[in-house]
Each structure stands twice: as structure tokens, then as C-alpha cells.
Amino acid sequence: MPAPIQNQQELQFKGYAVEDTENWEKFKLIDFQPKPMGEHDVDIKIEFCGVCGSDVHTITGGWGKVNLPVIVGHEIVGRVARVGGAVTEFKVGDRVGVGAQVCSCGECGLCKSNNEQYCRELVFTYNDNFRGCGTATQGGYSTAIRTPDRFVFPIPDGIKLEDAAPLMCGGLTVYSPLVRNGAGPGKKVGVVGIGGLGHMAIQFAKALGCDEIVAFSHSNSKEKDAMTLGATKFVATREEGFQKPLLSSLDFIICTADVASGVAFKELLETLVPMGKFVMVALPDDKLPSLERSSLLSSAFFGGSLLGSKKEALEMLQLAADKGVKPWIEVMPMSDVSKAVRGLKDGKPRYRYVLKQDIDQ
Ligand SMILES: [Zn+2]
Ligand SMILES: [Zn+2]
Known part of the structure; x- marks a missing residue:
């Protein structure tokens, strides 16, 4: 017989909601219903939540419905507050996190090969619905989240x-x-x-040991x-002509620009090695932007990438702990959420806002 789980805590689920994308700076504190508790679910009492560009794309309607x-x-x-009966990886009190994905089918070839972020049944952390129960997913500008253990990271x-x-x-x-893309010794990357x-x-890129890391930005303001x-x-x-000294030299480029207009795609592609x-x-x-025909001549590849797998998340967190990778953050109370999203929309953070829990529970 399994040992009884101690100190399981019933959490209240409430958070700052946007009710109208036209008024995306207006947040209202609402109660919400989490998915029904399953054997593999973990309830987390939220202490902090970062403010990501996706949040702004979503509440402004920029990505659609x-x-x-x-x-x-x-x-x-x-911290973990409650775990379902089949959860073995976590116990009450553990320090944990959840990213942009809260579920996938668990059965397909992608799910079984550490590619669950590309599963066709992927469920996003907010603005989505759990398959089966149909419960709307709600994110972390809130008191708590209930998530299957596979999508919880220690x-x-x-x-x-x-x-x-x-x-x-x-x-x-x-x-x-x-x-x-093989970031590590011997590689030259662009960001x-x-x-x-x-x-x-x-x-x-530095923690992974890349030989060269070239930072591209519009102006010189972020050079230091x-x-x-x-x-x-x-x-x-x-x-x-910024690309001239770098022609055919970089193995790959990660483009984090949040607005496509103004990115010098053609010139940047020219800095890649063949097959880069x-x-x-x-x-x-x-x-x-539509690419010019001549861009094909460099034989570089243009594509995308979505989130990461749990396996990668665990490696990443360990690497961050070992090598001291530390986001540059500005912490503000969660009740200042409106100020935070406005600031991010205006490109103000240097370089990430993190909301600290202050909702009465
Ligand atoms: Zn995000
Ligand atoms: Zn799957």
C-alpha cells in the first residue's frame, strides 16, 4: 500500500485575467477552475512568473484569436503543494517550474523521442484547452497551476x-x-x-563553449x-555593409527578434557557412519578408524552433546552475502586471521582468 502523502495542500486558483484584447492593459483578478485532478497531476503554489513576449502577443490579439x-x-x-497518486518525481515543498507547454499525447513518436513540444496534441500553458476534459488552460499571473508531472521541471x-x-x-x-545545432567548441554562432x-x-552559447558568439543588434546601445x-x-x-567582414563564417544564427520588419534577413543569411x-x-x-532569389545562392537554411523538451529543460537548468547562467531580471509585484506588459511592449526591460506573487490567498 502506498504511504499516505503528507501535508497535501488545497490551493485557491485565481489570477489576473485580460477580458478584451482591445483593453489588453486592463487586468481583472478572477477565480478559475483548474483541470480535474489526475493521478499524474501536480499542483504548484506560484511564487514568481516571468513576463514573456508571448504573453503580450497573446493579450493584444497579435497572434490571432x-x-x-x-x-x-x-x-x-x-513549490509543489499537492501531487496525484501516481506522481513519483515530486513531493510537497519541492521547488519546481512550468514553461509554455502543459500537455501532449504521450504516445506518439515525437512524445517518445524527447520531441514532445512538436506533438500534434500539444497543449499550451494558456489560451488552450486540455484534451479530454476540455478545461481552459490558464497561466502563471496567478496563484496556482495544476499540470501533469511530465511538464513540471525540478x-x-x-x-x-x-x-x-x-x-x-x-x-x-x-x-x-x-x-x-551542435553549439559547443569549434562552433561560431550568431544571436x-x-x-x-x-x-x-x-x-x-558561452556556457556550451562556442568559439565565437556574434551579437547582432540594430544600434550600438546594447554593445556593452x-x-x-x-x-x-x-x-x-x-x-x-555590416555583414561584409563576416561573410560565410557563422555555423548558425538564432534570431530572437520579436518584430520581423527591420531584421536584415538577406545580409544575415550571407554570414552563414554553406548549409548553415x-x-x-x-x-x-x-x-x-519575402526572401530574395539571390539569398538561395548562399545555400543557407531558414527555419524555426519551438520551446524545448523536458530532457533539454533539465540539462539547461543544470548547465545554468553549473556555469552561473543567470537572466538579468527586474522583479516587480504581480499586482503591477499592467505596468509590466506595457513596459515589455515598449521594449523597456533589461532584460526580463519577473512578477512576484502578491495576490491575497
Ligand atoms: Zn514564452
Ligand atoms: Zn505526442
Whole structure:
């Protein structure tokens, strides 16, 4: 007979919801219903939640239709409060996090090969529904989340909870394409955009031991930060001919730019070696530019990447703990959520806002 689980805690589920994408800066504290408790579910009492670009794309309607009311936030960290009967990986009190995905089918070839983020049955942390029960998913600008254990990540002791928050989505989103493209000794990588994602991409590229890390940004304003983060070279893409000294030299580029217009795609592609890859990790609201025919001549590949697997999340968190990868964060009370999303929309954070729990429970 399994031992009775001690100190299971019933949580209240409430959070800051947006009810209208036209009024995306207006949040209302609402109660919500989590999915029915399953054998593999974990209830987490949320302590911090990072503010990700996806949150703003969602509440503004930039990515399309939204299930309202919506509580966004998918850089969630806190402590386990309750576990289902079949959960063996976690116990009450454990420090854990949840990123942008809360479910997948668990059965398909992708789920069985550490590619669950590409499962056709993927369920996002908010603005989605659990298959089967149909319950709407709600994110981390809230008191608590109930999530299947496969999508809960244990946080190593060496990382503070608030520092771990941005790693759950942003960190994983850049780590996965880095390792899948062989980031490490002997490789030269480019990082386009020095923001929430880019500042973590530079740190992870360094932690993985890449020979060269070229930071690309519009202007010179972030040069000092990029070099402090670990870049070996800084290039301002606003300058005509910026690509010339770098032609056919980079193995791959991670593009974190959140707005497509203004990204010098053609010139950046020219900096890749033959068969080099240009990987988009942010999904801009606006249309991608059509590529010029001549861009094909460099034989570079253009594509995307989505989140990361749990296996990668665990590796990433351990690497962050071992090598001191630490997002640059500004912590603000969760009740200041409106200010946080406005600030992010305006490109203000250097480089990630993290909301600290202050909802009365
Ligand atoms: Zn699957
Ligand atoms: Zn995100």
C-alpha cells in the first residue's frame, strides 16, 4: 500500500485575467477552475512568473484569436503543494517550474523521442484547452497551476526561484535550438536581437563553449551588455555593409527578434557557412519578408524552433546552475502586471521582468 502523502495542500486558483484584447492593459483578478485532478497531476503554489513576449502577443490579439478571459504567463516557478497518486518525481515543498507547454499525447513518436513540444496534441500553458476534459488552460499571473508531472521541471538548488523563472520559457526556447545545432567548441554562432531571449542565448552559447558568439543588434546601445553577457563580437545591423567582414563564417544564427520588419534577413543569411542555419525562435506578429532569389545562392537554411523538451529543460537548468547562467531580471509585484506588459511592449526591460506573487490567498 502506498504511504499516505503528507501535508497535501488545497490551493485557491485565481489570477489576473485580460477580458478584451482591445483593453489588453486592463487586468481583472478572477477565480478559475483548474483541470480535474489526475493521478499524474501536480499542483504548484506560484511564487514568481516571468513576463514573456508571448504573453503580450497573446493579450493584444497579435497572434490571432484568444479564449477570453485569458490569464497569461508561462515562466512559472513555485513549490509543489499537492501531487496525484501516481506522481513519483515530486513531493510537497519541492521547488519546481512550468514553461509554455502543459500537455501532449504521450504516445506518439515525437512524445517518445524527447520531441514532445512538436506533438500534434500539444497543449499550451494558456489560451488552450486540455484534451479530454476540455478545461481552459490558464497561466502563471496567478496563484496556482495544476499540470501533469511530465511538464513540471525540478529546479536545481544552485538557482534562485526568481532567476529560474525566465529559464522556463525563454531559456529553454534558446537552449533547444543551440544544442540541436551542435553549439559547443569549434562552433561560431550568431544571436540576433539582444532582449529577453537574446541575452539568455548569448549566455548559453558561452556556457556550451562556442568559439565565437556574434551579437547582432540594430544600434550600438546594447554593445556593452552583449560583451558582458559573453559575446565575442558585436555588430550593429543598422550600419550599411555590416555583414561584409563576416561573410560565410557563422555555423548558425538564432534570431530572437520579436518584430520581423527591420531584421536584415538577406545580409544575415550571407554570414552563414554553406548549409548553415538561420533559426527563428520568436514569432513576430508581422509578416516575414519575402526572401530574395539571390539569398538561395548562399545555400543557407531558414527555419524555426519551438520551446524545448523536458530532457533539454533539465540539462539547461543544470548547465545554468553549473556555469552561473543567470537572466538579468527586474522583479516587480504581480499586482503591477499592467505596468509590466506595457513596459515589455515598449521594449523597456533589461532584460526580463519577473512578477512576484502578491495576490491575497
Ligand atoms: Zn505526442
Ligand atoms: Zn514564452
